[in-house]
Amino acid sequence: MRTAPSWTELSWPELSRGAGDLGALFAFRRHGLADASRRRLRASVLVCFALTVSVIVVPAYLRSALPSDRVGHLVAVMPSFYLGFGVLAIMASITSGGGRELIPRDEAVAFPISSVTEHLAALLLAPLNVAWVIQAWAILGATSYVFGPHALAATVVPVLLWIVLATALGQVVGWTFEGLRRGRHGLLVTRSLSAAAFAGVALLVLDDHLTTVLDHSPTVSVYLASLAAQTGHWTRWGISLAVLLALIALAFLAGLVPARWALHRPLRDELRLEGERHEPARNPRSDLAAMLRLDRASIWRSVPLRRGLLVLAMMPGAVALAGNLEWRLITLLPGLVASGAALLFGVNAWCLDGRGALWRDSLPVAPGLAYAAKVIVLFEVLLAAAGLTIVLAAVRAGLPDRAELAAVVGAAVVVSAQVVAACLGWSVRSPYAVDLRSARATPAPPVVMAGYSARLAVVTTVTGLLFSATSLAPGPGPAILLAIPLLCWSGWRLARTAAAWSQPAIRSRVIAVVAS
């Protein structure tokens, strides 16, 4: 029964209509793709599917090649591993303001899109996140490795369902968090909740109770469901599957309520930022300083950018703190942070100017200086975020020796340079008109973002691993020797993009697209 007209979006007919609208919106986006992009998209889906099958099948046949005690360790941590995926799904949903938008907000205003459609779209777009994909592959691969090839398909089905359930639960929490954030004292409430959660985990770590808590994780049931397939307890397996399916349906339906609640609340934080007074700073002393000031303001006055950068800088550092990471592993963190930070705006750097890009390009300033401003501002943001992560990680890692210090500093500088070079290239080749006002906005369409994040993840992880190896050397020499050619390569890429940017025809295309 409908309790009020405003709740009509939570009726069965609306659910059906929402699903239909989602199909129309997907078609709308698909029609906007060029033929080459559609081919690339189809190829990417096929590659993803093939890789997913591979991560399920291949590890199952590797088991005998490794010592059995390693398998034992894995068995013990599998439920925690599954729980980790759930935490990731929740974090991804919270940081994206409840979930990604299929159609940007300013384009969507022309269409009657219900919260049901928004919720469905956010669920379907959740996997377009390289962290989600890699974590999903990791738990599937680990499950397959632990149980081996016997009844493999039946064994991984509970894990697949857990991935769906965790994503749906992540949406429930994400929408709820977004709804709270949009409340009158939203920032205070959400920051208090985040601090309490962080403090709770820190207490568990410090009291050495984390393992006990993880041993009672509800995801033990998922592991037992997989085990039931192995041992031929098919009734137990079937019941577990039925329970997981019912929970998925419940989580999906439960997500509709906070989705509607959150989406109908005003964007208080954003409105506050737009309404508040910003005291004027003294007049800039150079053209570059003037350009940088505007770019920095565009970053730090954007709710999604500010929040995203803070989360990216803090979370890996917090994980390193909790996990007591050694310096050789800390070299992997700058790549993770730099890639994530670049995905907030760097992959479409001129979107910082929004519709002001046209005016800004009409100012009498050399194109090279405008380009340098974007390079500097992106580089400093990535380095700052990576630096904060390293400082947090260093709290428990102790003092590094010279090789470790050179490795971690080299990793931070090199991956930042690599990411800046890649991002500026993409920004000039493939600009998009986006408004980064909303926490749900992304600097490029979700599918494109998935491609960018995958490419950045591969490059920065490989670089991080190389620097990790140099940290084992007796001195800083190998790290320095590794950094020099990599920095030169990034410098050459940046110079190549600068040459493209200096051409009026290319520059005007970027500006016209971004400002449209």
Next chain:
Amino acid sequence: MGSPEAEDGVRISVRGLKVRFGAVEAVRGIDLLAYGGRGTALLGRNGAGKSTTMRVLAGVIPPTEGDVRVDGIDVAVEPLAVKRASGYCPDVGGLVPRATPWEHLQLTARLRRLDSWELRAQDLLERFDLAAAAHRVTGGFSHGMGRRFSVVLAAFGEPGILLLDEPFDGVDPLGVEATQQVISDAKARGAAVLVSTHLRDLAMQACEDVLVLRGGAAVAAIDSADLVGEEGARAYRALLD
């Protein structure tokens, strides 16, 4: 030394301008002369090529073909010098969403090498009723406020060439009055003013010359007096068909 055209008072000279975006030809051959101390209106339907022409004159888009000179400077060769000579109010947005008006003015003043600009900036903001919003980010502005501030930015450096693309769009009567005053002031100090708009009556008040565009080409270059009143409306309507 200026070109012969500059000596005749011509500050903008466009001959055979063509602009192509891939397969689309946005401008298909426009000739235009604009003089110092006079206003020139660019009129025409949507897609006639008005905004593209303005962008070329502002040095933002390179011409595909043709000779375009602003104060004798070839736009294709020296776009930076053209940007120094002109003030441009774009047709869309035109403002960096998370910067304040004062920060826009600071950047403009710095890049245009303006000294002691603060009083003039304050005066313009007050004339356009934007003084109270000087330190709020422009992302929260209404459409009309954004248009008014874009005009302020274009006129701020007292440029010799003032390019206003749809300056009256969505602007209230007081904003229209302030914009008309800015145009009058610019003409009085010898600037060439180009106004692109759909609002014929306002354009006729602001400008002495009119260029009517259709389908990316110029179809008439006439005196604004010919497009005033009911008779002018009929003549203009006939030019659009």
